[in-house]
């Protein structure tokens with residue numbers, strides 16, 4: 001099948017992309033004390049030089065004492081970390097690439113395996129990371145207000161440093177998703193409630209604040225997932241109507257692009273059609289969407305963490321959906337982590353040179 005559509009340009013507000021391929025956000029933990037190093041800049045600029053359309057950074061945390069459980073995950077606040085990010089975006093743009101940081105607050109977490117803990121307890125809508133696992137405290141309304149402001153100032157910094165867009169991490173069971181989820185959001189104030197719409201209030205206020213800080217023309221991406229690390233089969237929205245009630249208010253608050261995280265992009269979201277999450281999000285909101293999940297690889301990423309290797313696989317089903325107009329952009333994670341030249345190999349039909357993914361690829365930044 002022809003990959004022509006993958007290599008068409010894409011334009012939306014501040015984004016001017018040379019093709020439809022997005023590097024998925026991937027935590028690497030190579031930023032000691034939260035500061036991205038020259039090696040981090042080189043890692044991203046190598047992908048930019050090899051024609052990745054849009055690079056989304058690994059999750060980078062906001063200015064809250066307990067927004068992270070890992071001292072080597074980058075901060076997106078403070079002079080040294082922001083100077084590190086300035087080098088990253090400069091070198092990506094020198095390689096003619098486009099990039100946005102993925103802005104993150106982890107919420108209630110397990111302690112890091114190293115034993116490192118932040119200087120304050122983890123914080124979330126409640127003290128729960130998942131049913132039966134408590135490790136922190138419920139945020140006060142003042143904590144929530146300050147956290148919303150911290151998301152906004154990170155987005156303002158992204159724009160000031162020259163990034164092309166910003167992505168807010170609302171997926172995978174972290175803070176924003178902990179507010180969405182009834183199992184972790186048992187609040188009785190305005191940030192809780194019986195319906196997903198009520199529990200979306202925190203996310204909506206974050207997006208509104210981000211929009212206020214970056215202005216109308218700067219592209220805001222929101223990453224969402226139905227699944228979470230502690231429950232792969234969970235669905236916030238069980239029907240298209242529920243999905244519309246979830247996504248439309250977020251779109252109205254200022255989201256330009258929904259980044260719809262699945263572990264396998266070809267899985268249908270609901271029974272009535274073969275549309276995936278990104279397909280439904282686009283159909284229901286009219287917004288641009290990004291699909292993701294095992295693109296170009298035989299196995300999915302959480303199994304890869306457990307040691308299963310993944311081999312290169314055909315892009316035909318992806319292209320069929322892209323050509324049909326289901327989604328606008330395609331994010332690629334592990335294939336690009338393991339091989340900075342993945343995009344040029346696809347473009348030039350050098351599929352015999354594609355590499356698979358094994359977890360050994362995580363040991364260093366190449």
Ligand SMILES: Cc1cc2nc3c(=O)[nH]c(=O)nc-3n(C[C@H](O)[C@H](O)[C@H](O)COP(=O)(O)O)c2cc1C
Nearest residue numbers: 024025026027058059292293294295301332333334
């Ligand atoms: C090493 C690694 C780190 C990841 N870190 C993040 C992250 O920081 N933020 C996020 O939203 N997703 C993260 N993910 C999920 C990826 O963005 C992506 O959704 C997932 O790997 C599926 O894409 P793939 O099958 O092409 O790898 C990570 C995945 C991997 C493999």
